Amino acid sequence: GAGVSQSPRYKVAKRGQDVALRCDPISGHVSLFWYQQALGQGPEFLTYFQNEAQLDKSGLPSDRFFAERPEGSVSTLKIQRTQQEDSAVYLCASSPRRRGLAGGKDTQYFGPGTRLTVL
Amino acid sequence: QQQVKQSPQSLIVQKGGISIINCAYENTAFDYFPWYQQFPGKGPALLIAIRPDVSEKKEGRFTISFNKSAKQFSLHIMDSQPGDSATYFCAATANTSGSARQLTFGSGTQLTVLP
Secondary structure (H helix, E strand, O other): OOOOEEEOOEEEEOOOOOEEEEEEOOOOOOEEEEEEEOOOOOOEEEEEEEOOEEEEOOOOOOOOEEEEOOOOOOEEEEEOOOOHHHOEEEEEEEEOOOOOOOOOOOOOEEOOOEEEEEO | OOOEEEEOOEEEEEOOOOEEEEEEEOOOOEEEEEEEEEOOOOOOEEEEEEOOOOOEEEEOOEEEEEEOOOOEEEEEEOOOOHHHOEEEEEEEEEOOOOOOOOOEEOOOEEEEEEO
16 A cells, blocks of 8 residues: 655755645555654654644754644645755654554654755 | 664675674663664664673674673674665664653664675
């Protein structure tokens, strides 16, 4: 079946512009995560959804970052008034499991990411 | 705060050799330790994972060794192949009540296997 897809794959924005990044998770997956991956670094957690509920947004770096998943499937990460330090690859991951369940696999399936460059 | 430290940053191995990547963690609440493989332009993909109740897990050419007392774990790739050339990330996650089970990643190791 289809994996996690993200669009656009590449986005160039001028400093101060707003951007919206889309994630289509694997169908039926309950959990959805957003990560930010700076060049040469590991991904860092941004936010987490369980279905349509945003249960953890502790990793969002500022109030310019906003994420939503209104119908519990597709998610959008929006960045307002982009800054050069926002340049990174934004990864979306989905998982079939609810948070906190013990045992079994906690596998997160990642999309290819959106590379954002802010000029 | 870097909760998972990974080394080396880059590694070059001859075909058929053994690749070894090391990670150390600080948070004793971590209870699941996956390794991810990432090719250029792709998202990370789960390679192998271990829980701290075992000291070793092997899947094909890939083995995780886990030392709970030292809070260290490592990935061994036996008979390394040019197709293994990628960036490898160790990660950890904790089952913390009230929060997401997000992954905490190391900084990555760029592996190059020479033909």
